[in-house]
Amino acid sequence: MNSFLPPILLEPFIIRALIAAAILAVTGGILGSFIQMRGMSFYTDTISHSAFTGVALGVLFGLDVSYTAIVFAIAIGILVLEIRKRTSLSFDTVLGVLFASIAALGLFILTFLNNVRVDLFGLLFGDILALSNTDVIVIGVAALIVLGIIWSIRQQLILEIIHPDLATVEGIDTRRNDIIFGIVVATMIALGIKLIGIILLSGLFLIPSATSYLIAKSFRDLIAGAVISGFISALAGVVISTQLDTATGPTIVLAASALFVISYFMRPLIKTNV
Structure with a gap:
């Protein structure tokens, strides 16, 4: 059976x-x-750019960059939601302000790291082929926890999307859900940087x-559909990158983009209700 697969695909x-x-x-x-x-x-x-700044802070202070990236990303995620709640600024404006500020902070910190070797290419575009068994286990466990949390509040999240006023009347704590959702997203983004990189994540x-x-x-x-599309894109991207010797992260995203184009041309044939 293994003879049908290129030998490189069987490498650990x-x-x-x-x-x-x-x-x-x-x-x-x-x-x-x-x-x-x-x-x-x-x-x-x-959030992905805030994780980059978290990495820079970790390097600056000699801390484990994996932890500093996650903690800083979560902190910024909560800060975004708090500013949104406490001001009349639009969500896009809040994100724009913090996006520029955090990116500037990360680049500012890099100026103090002249004598420290930082893998900028890996941070920007990922290095999924360099993952260890521990990395895979951490990502898997984190994903299970995140999906478990989302499953437990899925009905509340959906109601907030479809009928936000009704969700408030029903007594759903939307602020709590916003923070929970922001934290789980920030966590997966921070963990995903090593795989796909900041720019493409x-x-x-x-x-x-x-x-x-x-x-x-x-x-x-x-x-x-999103799960299926993402799964196909990920597997196709890894396989294609090994055959063409291209960067894996960009190849995965290009595979996802190709599916988007196919979906775009299929749309006239399908009546949608979302």
Whole structure:
């Protein structure tokens, strides 16, 4: 049976990449569906850049960059939501202000790291083929926790999207849900940087959900389609990159983009209700 597969696909580092990409794509597809319907698309870019600044802070103070990236991303995620709640500024304005400020802070910190070697290419575009077994386990466990949390509040999140006024009348704590959702998204984004990189990471969260949105007939279809699209994109991207010797992260996102184009041309043939 193995003879039908290129030998390189059986290498341990490729198998780890396939597993990690599939986990992130499936989780990203589910989160991306909620992100899109909640109008938080730019949120992913802001959080990914904040994770970069978290990495820079970790290097500056000699701390574990994995932890500083996650903690800083979560902190900024909560800050975004708090500013949105406490001011009359639009969500996009808040994100724009923090996006620029955090990116500037990260670049400012880099000026103090002249004698420290920082893998900027890996941060910007990811290095999924360099994952260890521990990395894959951490991503898998985090994904299970995140999906468990989303499952436990899924009905409240959906009601907030469809009927926000009714959700308030029903006594749903929307502020708590916003913070919980922001934290889980920030966590997966911070963990995903090593796989896809800062620049392209939002694509793995948003493109599959956008692809599904074009042809979905219900919110359930939207999530299912996003998961399938993300899963196919992840596996295809890893396989194609190994065959063409291209960067894996960009190849995964390009595969997702190709599915989006196909979905766009299929839309006239399908009546959607989302």
